Amino acid sequence: MLQLVIDDENVKVIKDDLGGYKLGTVKNAFGNILAVLEQQFPFAVNSTPKAYSKYFISRFKNSLETNTAEKEILLYGLKCSAYYLFDINLFLSDSDRWCYISKRGIKQKGEYKINLTMQDVEIWRVHHNITKAVIPVDWNNVDYAKGLRIDNITSFYELFYGLLYYYAFNGLKLVKCEHCGRWFATDNLKNKYCHRKSVVKGYEHLMCEQAVRNLYQQTTRKRKIIYNSIINQVSNTKFYVEDDVIEKEKTDFSKKCDEYKIKLDKTASAEVFAEYLIFLNNYKQEMKRM
Numbered sequence: 001m002l003q004l005v006i007d008d009e010n011v012k013v014i015k016d017d018l019g020g021y022k023l024g025t026v027k028n029a030f031g032n033i034l035a036v037l038e039q040q041f042p043f044a045v046n047s048t049p050k051a052y053s054k055y056f057i058s059r060f061k062n063s064l065e066t067n068t069a070e071k072e073i074l075l076y077g078l079k080c081s082a083y084y085l086f087d088i089n090l091f092l093s094d095s096d097r098w099c100y101i102s103k104r105g106i107k108q109k110g111e112y113k114i115n116l117t118m119q120d121v122e123i124w125r126v127h128h129n130i131t132k133a134v135i136p137v138d139w140n141n142v143d144y145a146k147g148l149r150i151d152n153i154t155s156f157y158e159l160f161y162g163l164l165y166y167y168a169f170n171g172l173k174l175v176k177c178e179h180c181g182r183w184f185a186t187d188n189l190k191n192k193y194c195h196r197k198s199v200v201k202g203y204e205h206l207m208c209e210q211a212v213r214n215l216y217q218q219t220t221r222k223r224k225i226i227y228n229s230i231i232n233q234v235s236n237t238k239f240y241v242e243d244d245v246i247e248k249e250k251t252d253f254s255k256k257c258d259e260y261k262i263k264l265d266k267t268a269s270a271e272v273f274a275e276y277l278i279f280l281n282n283y284k285q286e287m288k289r290m
């Protein structure tokens, strides 16, 4: 028998009192589960309702063949397939239901920012046929701030239900970290970054927010160094470099950097930073060889 236990710090799935699985801190557990599912089923990452229906069609078409989407694995002692990831993504991407947030004074739909309510949790429960009840850890103050548990869980839907219930009841919102792309719970929708370590190589020792700050500094510094070496090419080489050649290189280089900068100002994602760093480092290497 498996039991979901959320206390005010951690989330665990306990197995017959014989140990179990740690899912992380309360604020990270939801996103951690999703990240594990995404690792297992990469084709279902960021799945949209359109991708979801396509998956269903392929399910029927390939019903006689072995379909990777049908692959079932055991995770935290629960049976699991890509289906769960499709389903939770469908819920998370239902942006029409989610709140409007103010960005630079302009009200707009908050993509990947979910102001979860108890109604949303109830809809989740009904849609997924969940009949089990959450049980408060603290019977004197049933505000679930001290945590909750669900006994005898048998599916991922119940796992998500327990977490969503806890978040909604305690006024926590769900946000997708703009740097590492993993979801986290927070009391303020203005928070952009989670309390996890960055996934960018060389920056893994820093929390997402600090990593973003350092990466901005590093890329700006590298850009400046390269830019200066382009301008100073004449004095550095014995060969004569034409002015218009330098001018073109300067423009091309700046244009490429600006493209990355625009992307990063929109979302300071680990992926774009990693790409940008590779571009800058390769460029520097190439210049040294000249």
Ligand SMILES: [Zn+2]
Pocket: 177, 178, 179, 180, 181, 182, 193, 194, 195, 196, 208
């Ligand atoms: Zn993060």
